[in-house]
Amino acid sequence: MTEETQSGELPDTGPSTCPGTAPWSVATTSSSGRSRRNSTRSVSRGRLGAGLVEVPRVPYRDPKTAVLTDPEVPEAKRFCSRCAKGVGRVRDGRPGRVEGYCPQCGHRYSFTPKLAPGEVLHDQYEVLGCLAHGGLGWIYLALDHAVSDRWVVLKGLLDSGDADALAASLAERRFLAEVEHPNIVKIHNFIRHADRQTGNLVDYIVMEYVGGQSIKDMITARRRDGNGDEALPLAQAIAYVLEILPALGYLHGVGLLYCDFKPDNVIQTEEQLKLIDLGAVRRIDDHHSPIYGTVGYQAPEIGTIGPSVFSDIYTVGRALAVMCFPFDFRGKCKDRLPTPEEEPLLARFGSFHRLLLRATDPNPELRFSSAEEMAEQLTGVLREVLAIEDGEQRPGPSTRFTPERRRFGVDNTRMDLAAVAAALPAPRVDTSDAAASWLATATTSDPAGLRKAPEYTVEVRLRIVRVLIESGDVAAALSELDGITAPSMFDESEIDPEDWRPDWYRGLAALVAREPDKARGHFEAVCDRVPGEAAPKLAIAVCAEAVGDADAADFYELVWRTDHSYVSAAFGLARVAMARGDRQHAVQVLLDVPDTSSQHVAAQVAAVRAMIDDPTEDDLVAAGQRLDSLDLDVPRMAQLTGELLAAAFDWVTRNSACPSRVLDCALSEHELRLGLERCYRTQARFAATPEERIALVDRANAVRPRTLV
Structure with missing residues (x-):
């Protein structure tokens, strides 16, 4: 593995000991992102982050202001390109040399710019000065006189005597000619120019100028202006990664690996992000070229099995973590993430933590399989x-x-876990499966009928598993699952060993078997694999509620707060809130069920019932107003009216009468008795059995106020 130095890193880290090139068109403006139109902060909910996030704009930077007045590599950034040891350092009070030989390995080094302002290359590109320096070369700003004097960037070799650096430069040149993506820097030309001192020919890549600010510099600016441990807002960092992942997916799709993703290599201009520096890019099937990357970001298997799509995913996960919170990503956390105890952000956003854990799993095959x-x-x-x-x-x-296939827990009674298993969302059928179209139209719920499918595929067998679970035949369902997941005579199972669906169905089977603790373990495994999905979190909430775990409310609330279409989560959250004595929260959750939901009225009814559980005077009045606004049939309205007036009567017997009114009844014993009598007689008219009718009439007679006659 070849090593090189970086042009700079986040303030709390040391120099890189693995390859990577510094940004070449980085602005030094603050991260507040001031608009060119005025001096106020400008934000926009544009394309970044799926249109969900307001991201500060980074104004386009005038190229002339980006030119370095005194281009020099700082001594702390001078490393031998062969052995990675420090070179050109101060010694005995004398400044370090910018050119010389490494005292460790004898390799020649040079950190001086090879091009001077005013120098013209290829009779076309006029050099204006240096923009930045990196491990593979100096970066220059130039004018392209052949194309309307457009701004371009020239990138050459820092150390043209290093064979690996030269090979990397040539590799970059070859791959860049094939790359065409809106989020990847564009390449205009490849030229050679004679060095003015040695006369040797040096290769230069001519790229578009991207004026803006790198993500690394955004973080650096925040730390410089703050306490030194600032990071990007989590949503903003996620938005950036979501914008860049399609670019990495594009590279993978054309058979290329990026190998060196990090905050340094992403630049924002206005609302657009660009992936720069393709110096480490290699073909997926290339097993011989030098491997470039950066310590702290590079996957642990690079030294043994080499780069892959999985190792690119690893670098994205590590870079995302570096963007969001400060940690020693090159030291004690070089090969792991901080724990939630070490980093509060991970404790607050559990799904984000799960996503990072999967992206950076030590086992490459357990990571995300693609950028998509x-x-x-x-x-x-x-x-x-x-x-x-x-x-x-x-x-x-x-x-x-x-x-959700059905709503559960709506009637506020104790949950039937078997019914919940049939109501939870179902995994979607893989459309690439040979039997997918047949399953889309199949109406049979009989395992024998499903076994007659034209193609007896994995999706058909999983449907059989689901049908068996819902019928209560857990043993048969688990046996079928074992048949799908067990290795065959060729040591391969029918289903991908990393597929999360067997765990999902085992969780459902455990629910039907009334084993919520066991079910939760399977649903947690699913959540680890698909951390952005709501369904496994809803299932975990059910399991937690079933055993009385306090975190049931957290999972219900996370699902409900994110998406109000999961109405079962609202009823679950209300139940848990009532159980812990937080009646106000339970009522508010139920009232938030939208009127477009089929369970809107049920939620309103549940809210009324929650209001009259150990109510205050205000609760009784509010419950009456809420009930009066509902469009219910007569029997149901009479039942709820009876419950409300009974609660009011109980309150009056423990408190003094007051002028407030509940459903046209004053809060006094006499009026509430009259109201309850009317209500019970109404209910009696709609009683289902003679016995029920007689009982209701007796209640009406018992509650009616006493008279003098």
């Missing part, structure tokens, strides 16, 4: 993050689960 899959789950996590931060729902469709 990571982006899909990260979008779901972003919706949760925003909902937690401001309490506003951000619903979004799931490509992994159906909506």
